[in-house]
Amino acid sequence: MTTKPRVYQTQLAVIGSGLAGFAAAVFALDKGISTAQVGNTGAIAYTTGYLDLLGGCGEQLLEDPWEGLKQLRNDEPRHPLSRVSDGEIQEAFSLFTRALSDMGINYTKPGERNLFALSPAGTTKPTLSVPETMITGVTAKDSGARTLILDFVGLKGFSALELVSNLRKSWPGLTAKRLEFPGMTTGAQLYPEVMARALEVESTRRQLAEMIRHELGDAECVGMPAIMGIHLPDRVHADLQRMVGVPLFEIPTMPPAVPGIRLREMFEQTFPALGLILVPQQKVKNVDLGEAGTVLSLKDSYGDVVIETRAVLLATGRFLSGGLHADRFSIRESLLGIPVTQPEDRAGWYRKDYFDHRGHPVNRAGIEVDELFRPLDASGVPINEGLFAAGILLAHQDWMRQRCGAGVAIASAYKAVEALSGYLS
Amino acid sequence: MQTADETFETDVLIIGGGVTGTGVMRDLALRGINCILIDQRDLNAGASGGNHGLLHSGGRYASSDTETAAECRLEGEILKRVAPDAIDECGGLFVAVEGDDPEFAGRFGEHCDVAGIPCHQLTTKEAREQEPGLSKRVFAAYSVPDGTVDPFRITVANVDHARQLTDSLYLPHTRLQGFEMEDGVVVSANCRDSRTGNRRSIRARQVINAGGAWAMEVARLAGCSDVNLLYSKGTLIISNTRVTKGVINRLRPPGDGDILVPGGTVSLLGTTSDTVTSLDDIRPTVAEVDRNLAEGMMMLPGLENTRFIRAFSGVRPLIREAANSDDGRHASRGFSLFDHEGEGLSNFATVTGGKLTTFRLMAEKAGDLVARRLGNPELCKTAVEPLPSSDVVRWTEPGFAPRYWYRRNDPADIILCECEMVPQSAVDDIVTSAPGAEHQMSLQAIGVRSRIGKGSCQGSFCSINTTSHLYDRGIYDSIDGLLHARDFVQGRFKGVGPILWGEQMPQMELAEALHCSLMGLDYLGQSERVEKEAGSGQSE
Numbered sequence: 001m002t003t004k005p006r007v008y009q010t011q012l013a014v015i016g017s018g019l020a021g022f023a024a025a026v027f028a029l030d031k032g033i034s035t036a037q038v039g040n041t042g043a044i045a046y047t048t049g050y051l052d053l054l055g056g057c058g059e060q061l062l063e064d065p066w067e068g069l070k071q072l073r074n075d076e077p078r079h080p081l082s083r084v085s086d087g088e089i090q091e092a093f094s095l096f097t098r099a100l101s102d103m104g105i106n107y108t109k110p111g112e113r114n115l116f117a118l119s120p121a122g123t124t125k126p127t128l129s130v131p132e133t134m135i136t137g138v139t140a141k142d143s144g145a146r147t148l149i150l151d152f153v154g155l156k157g158f159s160a161l162e163l164v165s166n167l168r169k170s171w172p173g174l175t176a177k178r179l180e181f182p183g184m185t186t187g188a189q190l191y192p193e194v195m196a197r198a199l200e201v202e203s204t205r206r207q208l209a210e211m212i213r214h215e216l217g218d219a220e221c222v223g224m225p226a227i228m229g230i231h232l233p234d235r236v237h238a239d240l241q242r243m244v245g246v247p248l249f250e251i252p253t254m255p256p257a258v259p260g261i262r263l264r265e266m267f268e269q270t271f272p273a274l275g276l277i278l279v280p281q282q283k284v285k286n287v288d289l290g291e292a293g294t295v296l297s298l299k300d301s302y303g304d305v306v307i308e309t310r311a312v313l314l315a316t317g318r319f320l321s322g323g324l325h326a327d328r329f330s331i332r333e334s335l336l337g338i339p340v341t342q343p344e345d346r347a348g349w350y351r352k353d354y355f356d357h358r359g360h361p362v363n364r365a366g367i368e369v370d371e372l373f374r375p376l377d378a379s380g381v382p383i384n385e386g387l388f389a390a391g392i393l394l395a396h397q398d399w400m401r402q403r404c405g406a407g408v409a410i411a412s413a414y415k416a417v418e419a420l421s422g423y424l425s
Numbered sequence: 426m427q428t429a430d431e432t433f434e435t436d437v438l439i440i441g442g443g444v445t446g447t448g449v450m451r452d453l454a455l456r457g458i459n460c461i462l463i464d465q466r467d468l469n470a471g472a473s474g475g476n477h478g479l480l481h482s483g484g485r486y487a488s489s490d491t492e493t494a495a496e497c498r499l500e501g502e503i504l505k506r507v508a509p510d511a512i513d514e515c516g517g518l519f520v521a522v523e524g525d526d527p528e529f530a531g532r533f534g535e536h537c538d539v540a541g542i543p544c545h546q547l548t549t550k551e552a553r554e555q556e557p558g559l560s561k562r563v564f565a566a567y568s569v570p571d572g573t574v575d576p577f578r579i580t581v582a583n584v585d586h587a588r589q590l591t592d593s594l595y596l597p598h599t600r601l602q603g604f605e606m607e608d609g610v611v612v613s614a615n616c617r618d619s620r621t622g623n624r625r626s627i628r629a630r631q632v633i634n635a636g637g638a639w640a641m642e643v644a645r646l647a648g649c650s651d652v653n654l655l656y657s658k659g660t661l662i663i664s665n666t667r668v669t670k671g672v673i674n675r676l677r678p679p680g681d682g683d684i685l686v687p688g689g690t691v692s693l694l695g696t697t698s699d700t701v702t703s704l705d706d707i708r709p710t711v712a713e714v715d716r717n718l719a720e721g722m723m724m725l726p727g728l729e730n731t732r733f734i735r736a737f738s739g740v741r742p743l744i745r746e747a748a749n750s751d752d753g754r755h756a757s758r759g760f761s762l763f764d765h766e767g768e769g770l771s772n773f774a775t776v777t778g779g780k781l782t783t784f785r786l787m788a789e790k791a792g793d794l795v796a797r798r799l800g801n802p803e804l805c806k807t808a809v810e811p812l813p814s815s816d817v818v819r820w821t822e823p824g825f826a827p828r829y830w831y832r833r834n835d836p837a838d839i840i841l842c843e844c845e846m847v848p849q850s851a852v853d854d855i856v857t858s859a860p861g862a863e864h865q866m867s868l869q870a871i872g873v874r875s876r877i878g879k880g881s882c883q884g885s886f887c888s889i890n891t892t893s894h895l896y897d898r899g900i901y902d903s904i905d906g907l908l909h910a911r912d913f914v915q916g917r918f919k920g921v922g923p924i925l926w927g928e929q930m931p932q933m934e935l936a937e938a939l940h941c942s943l944m945g946l947d948y949l950g951q952s953e954r955v956e957k958e959a960g961s962g963q964s965e
Contacts, residue, residue, distance in 0.1 A: 162896035187837025
């Protein structure tokens with residue numbers, strides 16, 4: 001017996017479930033475009049939850065991303081961010097962060113300057129917007145508030161002493177304390193995701209708050225690893241804060257980390273209610289690009305799925321999420337075989353010095369798009385009128401060195417959705 | 426002359442912490458002699474750490490150099506007796522592939538006989554039963570008693586034993602700057618601790634130069650121009666899994682990518698041979714990796730789809746004799762002991778050249794010379810005295826850490842390196858009691874003494890976990906800990922860059938995202954570094 005495939009008809013299919021894919025879905029739903037989202041979850045669980053716009057430029061980290069963008073448009077006109085105006089970027093960020101708040105995670109309002117937010121190593125990272133559970137860390141550092149940093153027995157790769165050792169010079173009022181997480185006191189390894197789910201239970205929160213109060217001393221605020229719940233972190237945060245009596249903040253942990261898992265789960269839970277057809281965690285098996293529309297085939301645990309759509313937005317990411325693949329000789333785009341701009345041969349992929357500030361040429365490899373963010377074939381012609389692309393799959397950017405991953409994702413998704421909305425009408 | 430910040434005195438100063446230098450150290454300690462060993466970087470930083478780890482049966486040299494072949498066979502047998510923990514007697518094959526010279530292949534058996542190497546001809550069917558990955562194009566095969574040896578285990582154990590026997594001392598990152606000489610006698614060595622900038626003066630009655638590829642430079646500092654070396658750079662690649670049971674050698678005159686050696690859970694394919702004129706900035710290249718791979722695939726086609734985790738290079742110090750060509754493939758693999766008496770020196774000697782397999786013999790010859798000069802009547806004991814094996818030297822052994830961890834069964838002993846299953850307690854043990862352990866030990870130094878950074882992530886993730894742990898323990902208390910982590914991943918990248926394709930690309934992307942985008946190691950402490958350099962400049 002064969003079961004009939006489930007067939008969906010939509011105006012737009014977004015392929016990819018990373019930040020760019022989610023942002024595109026948000027923008028498309030906002031415009032009332034009927035949308036399906038498919039494809040493997042991207043590397044979103046590997047993110048800090050911070051939304052960077054542009055933080056690195058050559059030899060220095062940037063305080064003013066807008067000044068940096070001016071420079072970028074001059075030096076790197078083909079950079080995806082150079083193709084989006086300041087006004088469009090502001091609009092994209094505010095639409096996206098507003099949508100996140102509506103769905104359940106509050107973010108700080110994207111502003112004029114970069115925030116220098118904390119890393120688990122005790123370094124700081126320029127970023128434009130952070131989850132509200134993390135902002136006190138930025139302000140406490142800037143004001144030099146007496147702050148207690150907590151870590152937990154069994155939580156690997158997060159050391160309060162490491163944070164304090166590296167921040168002490170500019171932030172003398174820091175102290176470190178190690179706690180045993182309530183209900184998990186065997187000393188065995190703990191995982192942030194498990195701790196976060198435990199803190200959604202009120203009694204665990206109460207026990208932890210009690211322990212924190214005990215260690216508080218004269219601290220004016222308290223920082224701890226990002227474990228304040230998976231769902232509704234702002235409520236967990238507010239409740240803990242109320243019980244402890246001083247401002248609390250989260251610091252991202254090493255990935256896979258809770259802030260990224262929160263985003264993924266939130267999208268997966270709220271999107272279907274907004275009318276989005278979501279087929280998460282599944283790889284697209286076939287794409288049939290046609291003149292009038294495109295047919296996507298995939299399979300999930302309920303059987304075959306067919307999506308008939310007028311427009312497709314490709315946001316499949318790079319190597320980590322499978323959008324690009326490299327063999328010994330060249331780099332190719334995995335799903336459609338779109339030409340990839342890349343160095344001539346493998347010897348040109350990486351520079352000698354890992355930390356060379358110019359970044360590695362391979363990181364700027366990617367697909368080319370036109371001004372409407374449509375992928376181009378080898379002769380520079382759009383592959384299909386209804387095919388668009390966004391995110392770090394695009395060539396001519398180095399999101400890791402330039403600290404612009406979220407910026408590229410959100411801004412290019414915005415532009416691509418603007419363009420495809422015109423195409424659809 | 427400037428006064429030193431630290432002064433040391435010893436019977437014998439040994440320069441060079443590779444297998445030979447540490448071998449001399451243990452050899453002399455077994456004769457009751459106190460030594461100080463110095464290295465400009467750390468144990469096995471040169472060719473001793475940059476090779477196949479092959480314990481030659483001698484088959485490799487049977488057709489070209491009977492003397493070296495026989496020497497390898499004898500030394501191999503001795504090492505199997507005295508250091509069984511460091512050796513895997515996995516056996517080996519020599520295979521000829523269509524296109525190789527059938528006449529060369531046909532005479533292999535008789536060449537082995539001449540050198541006394543046990544060798545059995547196999548049918549190609551038997552060979553493929555033994556090693557199923559062999560190419561269908563193999564037309565001749567012989568089995569020989571090749572094995573593998575862990576050079577890290579050997580050096581660390583040598584130093585540890587010498588420490589126990591005569592309180593001998595090992596000083597890492599101690600760079601030799603010159604000698605104080607009086608009437609043909611080396612009185613002391615002037616060194617600098619490259620980590621702290623401190624000047625170290627070491628007075629010794631005898632000095633042994635075991636500098637490997639650097640031996641020529643060291644000899645020149647003592648005014649000796651009789652050491653002439655040819656630098657032959659060799660590049661190897663390491664696979665993620667063990668590809669074969671035993672060693673596979675190509676049955677033809679030596680060339681690129683013609684030996685594949687298992688090393689615990691991985692395999693090593695190499696090597697290239699390119700003459701270089703400088704010892705600076707030795708690193709593997711994409712072209713060298715591809716040459717090895719192209720040749721290796723002739724013997725083992727499955728290498729095409731094997732995942733490789735790192736490439737590395739070493740420089741063979743080959744003794745250049747007047748009539749020798751400049752081609753490293755044809756230079757002798759033998760070693761030389763220079764007593765430098767012809768240069769008017771009476772207490773300085775150089776031992777270099779040779780191979781990993783013959784390091785013990787090199788140390789014995791150097792030890793005999795030094796003992797004689799010191800009037801010490803003891804004979805060499807390294808051929809009979811087993812190399813002791815305490816826990817602290819066992820962390821280099823693949824599989825030891827996980828076995829130890831399961832046996833210990835303490836859930837609170839968290840695994841820091843997940844690829845190689847190295848727990849916190851191993852790191853604690855190394856930073857307190859391993860040979861060369863010191864204050865604020867670097868990740869590189871911990872890596873030399875353990876499996877940390879040697880698994881498929883190549884230190885991308887365990888460096889972060891281990892650094893955090895060392896901050897927790899108070900070993901690090903400033904930005905220096907992160908600088909060590911940065912230097913470690915930067916050093917590992919040298920070997921990772923040329924093998925990045927396929928499954929390694931996502932790994933690398935994640936690593937770079939962590940190191941740069943998340944932790945900011947690429948912009949780390951630039952101001953601190955500047956201050957430090959200014960500081961050390963003043964003490965010049």
